[in-house]
Amino acid sequence: MSDLLNDELAVLNVGIEAFAESVRAHGGAARHIDWRPPGDGEPALAWRLAALLGDPRDPDAPGSRVDRANGTAAARMLAAQPRLVDIALQARDVWPDMGRTLLHAGAPLSWEAMCAPMRGSMIGAVLYEGWAKSPEEAEAMLGRGAIPFAQCHDWQAVGPMSGVISQSMPLFVVKNTTHGNTAYTNFSEGIGRVLRFGAYSQPVLDQLRWMETVLAPAIKAAVAHAHDGIDLKAIQSQALLMGDEVHSRNAAATGLFFMAVAPALTGSDFDRAKAAAALAFVAANSQFFLNLSMAAAKATMDAAHGVEHSSIVTAIARNGVTTAIRVSGLGAHWFEAPSDTPEGLYFPGFKQADANPDLGDSAICETAGFGGQSLAASPALVKLVGGSVAQAIAYSREMAHIAWTRNPTMSLPNLEFAGAPAGIDVRKVVDTGIRPVLTTGIAHRTAGVGQIGAGIVRVPMGCFTQALAALADALGV
Amino acid sequence: MSDLLNDELAVLNVGIEAFAESVRAHGGAARHIDWRPPGDGEPALAWRLAALLGDPRDPDAPGSRVDRANGTAAARMLAAQPRLVDIALQARDVWPDMGRTLLHAGAPLSWEAMCAPMRGSMIGAVLYEGWAKSPEEAEAMLGRGAIPFAQCHDWQAVGPMSGVISQSMPLFVVKNTTHGNTAYTNFSEGIGRVLRFGAYSQPVLDQLRWMETVLAPAIKAAVAHAHDGIDLKAIQSQALLMGDEVHSRNAAATGLFFMAVAPALTGSDFDRAKAAAALAFVAANSQFFLNLSMAAAKATMDAAHGVEHSSIVTAIARNGVTTAIRVSGLGAHWFEAPSDTPEGLYFPGFKQADANPDLGDSAICETAGFGGQSLAASPALVKLVGGSVAQAIAYSREMAHIAWTRNPTMSLPNLEFAGAPAGIDVRKVVDTGIRPVLTTGIAHRTAGVGQIGAGIVRVPMGCFTQALAALADALGV
Numbered sequence: 001m002s003d004l005l006n007d008e009l010a011v012l013n014v015g016i017e018a019f020a021e022s023v024r025a026h027g028g029a030a031r032h033i034d035w036r037p038p039g040d041g042e043p044a045l046a047w048r049l050a051a052l053l054g055d056p057r058d059p060d061a062p063g064s065r066v067d068r069a070n071g072t073a074a075a076r077m078l079a080a081q082p083r084l085v086d087i088a089l090q091a092r093d094v095w096p097d098m099g100r101t102l103l104h105a106g107a108p109l110s111w112e113a114m115c116a117p118m119r120g121s122m123i124g125a126v127l128y129e130g131w132a133k134s135p136e137e138a139e140a141m142l143g144r145g146a147i148p149f150a151q152c153h154d155w156q157a158v159g160p161m162s163g164v165i166s167q168s169m170p171l172f173v174v175k176n177t178t179h180g181n182t183a184y185t186n187f188s189e190g191i192g193r194v195l196r197f198g199a200y201s202q203p204v205l206d207q208l209r210w211m212e213t214v215l216a217p218a219i220k221a222a223v224a225h226a227h228d229g230i231d232l233k234a235i236q237s238q239a240l241l242m243g244d245e246v247h248s249r250n251a252a253a254t255g256l257f258f259m260a261v262a263p264a265l266t267g268s269d270f271d272r273a274k275a276a277a278a279l280a281f282v283a284a285n286s287q288f289f290l291n292l293s294m295a296a297a298k299a300t301m302d303a304a305h306g307v308e309h310s311s312i313v314t315a316i317a318r319n320g321v322t323t324a325i326r327v328s329g330l331g332a333h334w335f336e337a338p339s340d341t342p343e344g345l346y347f348p349g350f351k352q353a354d355a356n357p358d359l360g361d362s363a364i365c366e367t368a369g370f371g372g373q374s375l376a377a378s379p380a381l382v383k384l385v386g387g388s389v390a391q392a393i394a395y396s397r398e399m400a401h402i403a404w405t406r407n408p409t410m411s412l413p414n415l416e417f418a419g420a421p422a423g424i425d426v427r428k429v430v431d432t433g434i435r436p437v438l439t440t441g442i443a444h445r446t447a448g449v450g451q452i453g454a455g456i457v458r459v460p461m462g463c464f465t466q467a468l469a470a471l472a473d474a475l476g477v
Numbered sequence: 478m479s480d481l482l483n484d485e486l487a488v489l490n491v492g493i494e495a496f497a498e499s500v501r502a503h504g505g506a507a508r509h510i511d512w513r514p515p516g517d518g519e520p521a522l523a524w525r526l527a528a529l530l531g532d533p534r535d536p537d538a539p540g541s542r543v544d545r546a547n548g549t550a551a552a553r554m555l556a557a558q559p560r561l562v563d564i565a566l567q568a569r570d571v572w573p574d575m576g577r578t579l580l581h582a583g584a585p586l587s588w589e590a591m592c593a594p595m596r597g598s599m600i601g602a603v604l605y606e607g608w609a610k611s612p613e614e615a616e617a618m619l620g621r622g623a624i625p626f627a628q629c630h631d632w633q634a635v636g637p638m639s640g641v642i643s644q645s646m647p648l649f650v651v652k653n654t655t656h657g658n659t660a661y662t663n664f665s666e667g668i669g670r671v672l673r674f675g676a677y678s679q680p681v682l683d684q685l686r687w688m689e690t691v692l693a694p695a696i697k698a699a700v701a702h703a704h705d706g707i708d709l710k711a712i713q714s715q716a717l718l719m720g721d722e723v724h725s726r727n728a729a730a731t732g733l734f735f736m737a738v739a740p741a742l743t744g745s746d747f748d749r750a751k752a753a754a755a756l757a758f759v760a761a762n763s764q765f766f767l768n769l770s771m772a773a774a775k776a777t778m779d780a781a782h783g784v785e786h787s788s789i790v791t792a793i794a795r796n797g798v799t800t801a802i803r804v805s806g807l808g809a810h811w812f813e814a815p816s817d818t819p820e821g822l823y824f825p826g827f828k829q830a831d832a833n834p835d836l837g838d839s840a841i842c843e844t845a846g847f848g849g850q851s852l853a854a855s856p857a858l859v860k861l862v863g864g865s866v867a868q869a870i871a872y873s874r875e876m877a878h879i880a881w882t883r884n885p886t887m888s889l890p891n892l893e894f895a896g897a898p899a900g901i902d903v904r905k906v907v908d909t910g911i912r913p914v915l916t917t918g919i920a921h922r923t924a925g926v927g928q929i930g931a932g933i934v935r936v937p938m939g940c941f942t943q944a945l946a947a948l949a950d951a952l953g954v
Contacts, residue, residue: 272749
């Protein structure tokens with residue numbers, strides 16, 4: 001401010017920055033104030049928002065009730081203790097009645113509405129389960145509605161990218177030992193041509209079979225050996241000190257997880273060559289921990305869900321068409337809006353026009369305070385997603401403006417160890433106009449090509465304005 | 478500067494900052510310029526220094542010859558490729574004639590001169606080798622000169638803290654595959670009561686025996702399986718992106734090393750329970766990689782040593798009494814000065830008065846660009862050594878002023894991926910008065926108590942003024 005106050009003539013510009021540029025271009029001194037009208041430019045919504053903000057003079061005011069509810073939800077979030085307690089060798093061991101149901105990421109959608117990578121994943125799952133002999137036959141089955149779909153989130157599960165889970169696939173079983181709830185996720189296939197990006201060639205299916213019959217039993221043998229399972233929260237916390245934001249970068253977390261399982265597996269009576277192959281697979285995949293970070297976040301945020309009147313976001317999920325959020329006090333309803341396409345860096349030979357709209361359940365990490373919320377922890381990630389380290393740090397500062405609180409167990413070293421922003425508050429998003437930042441992989445819009453880059457994307461404002469209206473309805477505002 | 482120039486009356490203060498404080502106290506505006514006279518306040522040395530600085534108009538000037546030599550030494554340093562190629566199960570396999578010689582850290586010193594922790598280490602080594610039946614007997618042998626001493630550095634070796642190596646102890650064998658030279662180091666014992674801090678109770682000796690008979694053969698089996706050994710430079714480079722400065726923090730590097738050895742060990746025919754125990758030992762010791770980082774630095778800097786007229790520091794070593802440096806163009810001579818005592822954070826119950834003066838060969842890491850040179854890479858380390866993240870970053874900026882170049886393969890994310898400062902130039906230290914910063918563990922001054930804290934220490938200026946004078950002599954300046 002001091003520069004400005006030293007000038008004789010000064011302009012404070014609020015709103016559209018171009019006006020300030022114009023003053024400066026004519027030799028004037030102008031300071032731009034970054035401000036957008038609350039309520040996404042809708043005066044009626046802005047008035048409802050005002051009534052939903054806390055009022056310290058009136059504990060019975062609607063906003064004060066939201067504040068109290070958020071305090072409860074946030075306390076549950078911070079108290080959660082997600083631990084990897086077991087591996088289910090097949091999903092049907094967890095869900096005996098799942099039959100041919102295929103789980104997918106994001107909010108519900110029909111076969112017709114699915115993007116190409118998700119369709120490819122569904123075809124691959126049908127082939128993997130042996131329900132069809134050819135991709136054409138699988139596609140026909142899917143097209144005529146012979147295969148039911150369900151969303152991972154409604155089955156206490158999450159899956160990256162297309163998020164496909166079918167009955168034979170192994171699952172990580174993550175228990176929140178504080179609240180007793182459980183979350184599930186599938187196993188990371190590594191990079192390249194993989195099912196979650198819509199590939200279903202024979203090598204893809206062969207690797208899935210190896211994961212089911214070798215990798216999953218190996219990790220299960222190691223976890224069985226660990227007292228009370230493996231503490232995923234401790235791994236996430238340490239990884240934030242080691243350059244991961246524990247969504248799009250998990251190099252340190254994967255190493256910590258690896259060190260937690262390798263001695264037990266080596267000392268077990270599990271087949272030795274297979275144990276070595278399983279360990280080599282994990283060691284070669286620096287994102288192996290992503291699925292575990294997601295399940296830990298899911299187990300955490302499910303505990304914070306269902307607090308009446310709470311405006312804290314408990315899930316963000318993308319089905320490749322829409323981005324959808326769930327809110328603690330607003331039940332199972334998804335508030336959806338068309339997804340943005342991520343901006344970032346592309347692998348050689350690919351460009352933004354090749355990118356599928358944002359996809360996957362992995363944004364559950366951001367609801368729990370990781371990923372874009374904790375980007376300050378991961379300077380190295382800017383080499384993958386673009387931008388500067390200063391920008392990465394600025395994202396975490398920005399996200400603090402829309403967070404209900406900070407998580408003292410998740411320190412961000414580059415913010416002098418301030419806790420990571422925790423608990424996205426729908427009201428604050430609509431009030432400030434700051435949309436949550438997600439770090440994300442970028443899928444090719446054609447099935448099976450795989451990952452073509454990584455970047456940054458923001459959750460559409462429409463998710464939050466709809467949720468705010470619903471919250472106002474619920475409180476009679 | 479803008480604040481200053483806006484004022485009507487201004488003082489530029491050079492030298493002692495108290496004068497500027499005085500002006501400010503009387504309401505004046507003063508800007509302090511941080512400057513110290515070159516040559517450590519010795520005009521004669523300052524004149525010699527001036528003659529040793531490069532002169533672009535005269536390629537035959539003494540300083541221009543030093544510049545060229547430094548270019549050669551730095552190129553060797555940057556081209557080095559240190560790899561862990563083998564484990565020697567006993568030191569005498571490497572040095573068949575070592576007999577009862579005990580190696581130690583730092584410059585040569587007598588039994589009488591040794592600090593208590595180093596004496597404790599020597600007693601422990603004599604007991605470990607079975608040359609005496611009791612500590613009293615061992616001490617008497619050492620006191621009457623029955624056991625010869627040698628410094629690690631002269632045997633192409635390095636050791637943390639007391640640095641003790643005796644004939645039965647296993648060694649890591651690190652080869653610089655670019656230049657063909659080899660470096661050795663002992664195995665990390667973990668923390669607590671350990672030989673390198675002067676402890677020699679039966680559990681300490683028992684663990685050393687287990688390391689000799691189980692841990693070392695296990696790692697040897699894994700390394701034998703790796704094609705061309707394990708690339709230590711790649712681990713160091715990645716670890717700098719993961720919160721390590723690869724001297725006092727090696728949490729990420731240890732994890733990367735662990736992932737490099739565990740699959741091969743698990744798949745080998747090495748005894749299974751012993752393999753599991755070896756892996757569990759490494760996983761529980763986040764500083765396990767320190768010794769490997771030191772040997773990698775030693776293999777790197779030995780290749781840069783011996784370039785006539787080069788002023789680049791190729792070793793910094795502390796024997797608990799003196800800190801000593803070697804310089805590329807000045808042969809095997811140690812330039813010594815009394816060590817400073819580290820300042821930092823102490824474990825509960827300990828204070829600075831308990832601290833031994835700085836100890837160990839681990840400062841070889843700083844000569845190769847790690848530790849204090851790369852402190853910007855390790856925000857998490859400030860929780861161990863004290864200070865703020867901003868200070869940690871400032872140290873790396875400061876160190877760049879005394880470095881010959883930067884190492885493009887060692888990026889510091891918090892400096893927007895600038896290369897780590899590489900190659901401490903004796904001339905720049907004497908010119909700027911900036912002494913190299915070392916990150917270091919703090920030993921209790923009583924033998925066997927162990928580590929009592931961690932902190933920061935600077936290399937004494939006397940090492941550099943002596944080296945500069947010797948370089949001036951060699952060039953006839």
